[in-house]
Amino acid sequence: MSHYETQLKDKVSFSQKTAYGTGTLVLNLLPAALGIFAFFLITGFGMDPLLAGILAGIPRLFDAITDPIMGFITDNTRSKWGRRRPYIVVGAILSGVFFALLWQMDPEASQAYNFWYFLAFSLAFTVGNTMFATPFVGLGYEITSDYNERTRLMAFSQFMGQIAWMVVPWFWVLIANPDLFTTQAEGVRELSLYVAAVCIVLGIIPGLFCKGIDSGNIENTQEISFRTLAQNLMSVIDGIKQAFNNVEFVKLCGATFLIFNGFQLVASFAYFIIVFHMFNGDYGLTGSWPAWFSTVSAIVTAFLVIPIVSWMANKWGKRNAFILSTGISIIGYCLKWYGFNPENPWMLFMPIPLMAFGIGGLFTLMLSMTADVCDQDELRNGMPRKEGTFGAIYWLMVKLGQALALVLGGVVLKVVGFDPGLDTQAVETITYLRIADIAIPAITAALAIWIMWTYDLDEERARDIKKQLIETRGEI
Structure with a gap:
């Protein structure tokens, strides 16, 4: 048993845990829904399996570039709203909008058109999701500095994140139900709108209500601008x-x-x-x-x-x-x-x-x-x-x-x-x-x-x- 008692100033209130948990729910809901909808990219929209695999792989490679860059940007941001919160709000909105647009393909369109349509909005969604997810995760690390309270915060947020995995498996049943949707493509297009709306509403909550470290207390931050781009990239690598x-x-x-x-x-x-x-x-x-x-x-x-x-x-x-x-x-x-x-x-x-x-x-x-x-x-x-x-x-x-x-x-x-x-x-x-x-x-x-x-x-x-x-x- 821990010999230390968490000080009052290091405890995270129930409201703060709940606000952060809503973001964790979004963090789980988007990839969970994306994984199921990707299956219908082949069966519902007629995408060739090889092209579908390429569409799944390219955004992951793009992630390898955007994630560390976004991490550097949010670590070095100075604003009256903090280092993380502005990006979380904007990123949640962009993630939801681009996720919805991503699935509004026309199954009657040519495969080449749908391929480039999906690729373009996949990359746009990746940018928006990176803008949300990276500062959101960083915010969770700094909400409390107490060793055990960190575990309690993450336990509560992961508890809320599991709600996504309780709901999303039933998307298979809903999309394939002919009494609900005439075609699988129609089911994916409509469900994506509901997922996007939920992610926008819940995703902005931690950006509005969670408290992290005041950026005014962070020293040695670097200027982020086009003028310092080369220096910034080297700092990312470092x-x-x-x-x-x-x-x-x-x-x-x-x-x-x-x-x-x-x-x-x-x-x-x-x-x-x-x-x-x-x-x-x-x-x-x-x-x-x-x-x-x-x-x-x-x-x-x-x-x-x-x-x-x-x-x-x-x-x-x-x-x-x-x-x-x-x-x-x-x-x-x-x-x-x-x-x-x-x-x-x-x-x-x-x-x-x-x-x-x-x-x-x-x-x-x-x-x-x-x-x-x-x-x-x-x-x-x-x-x-x-x-x-x-x-x-x-x-x-x-x-x-x-x-x-x-x-x-x-x-x-x-x-x-x-x-x-x-x-x-x-x-x-x-x-x-x-x-x-x-x-x-x-x-x-x-x-x-x-x-x-x-x-x-x-x-x-x-x-x-x-x-x-x-x-x-x-x-x-």
Whole structure:
């Protein structure tokens, strides 16, 4: 149990946590909806699968450029509204508008026209989303400087973020329902408007109501202008180098990349296993079981796993809580062998409470630990504080892991001999697919535990760093 009591000035009020949580909900809702809508890019709008893959990959490469740049910009901004909040408000509006426009394609238009239309608005959406997400993540790191309160803030925000994963799986059911929409394209176009509106309304809330560090307390910020463009770009590169010279931060990125990549790589396998193993290829019998599987996972993560992980972090420290929660998830992955049971579909939900510790524990703890790393970086490299830069690089690792998982997922399906055009799959194919569905996330989780085993930025060290910072530059 922690020997320290959080001071009143470091506690985050319920209203502040709620305001920040609305942004986390948007941060989850946009990629979740984007992932489902991308499927209908092929089936609803008739895009060639190869072109669809290109359209999914190019924005990720663009992210690799825009995220660190936005991190530098928000770290060095000085305004009466703070370093993060103006970008969050503008970014939320742009993200919503461009997300809606992105899906207003005409299925009757030529494939070439839709390709360039989608690519142009994908890049515009990426810019808007980067403008929202990067300063929003940085804001979360600086709302409180207390070691344990950071975990409680991230736990609450991740709880709200899970609402997106409770709702979005049902988009599959809605879009494919002919009683609601005449075509899949119509369903995507209309639902995208609702998603965009929700993201705009909720996305601006943290920008309006959350309090971060006053930019007037941040020293050594650089001028950002066309005149200083070359110098700014060199500073971006220097900031990236400093981040990757931080051993603790590299461990956080490595562990996150492994766990999230392993999880995402097999994410679609559950759907195929439910359809072809549990219901023998009968989509009618399959019904809404896959949607319920995803929704129940999100509910368990929000109401059970995240509170437990937060409690474990306060009792045993963040590193130990991560190792324990990740170990529990490995047991859950192994139980999937018994859970996907054709004789009793309700067994499907049996592994979920243990599996959910993987992703539920990951982001609750890693985001809190990244905030601790930002303190360490300030002690080593001085101001300006680089929450934006660290947040951008951390989430870039998540995005790269997701992109790699999309590619490797297809490779695994090819290797095991899966053919989505067949009504039934060979027994050997389903067996190999089930083995991969268990082994891949279990192995990546075990490797993540190995990486984090020597992570040593514990509470004692974090509080000592905070004490030294206050002695050097006072409270900010």
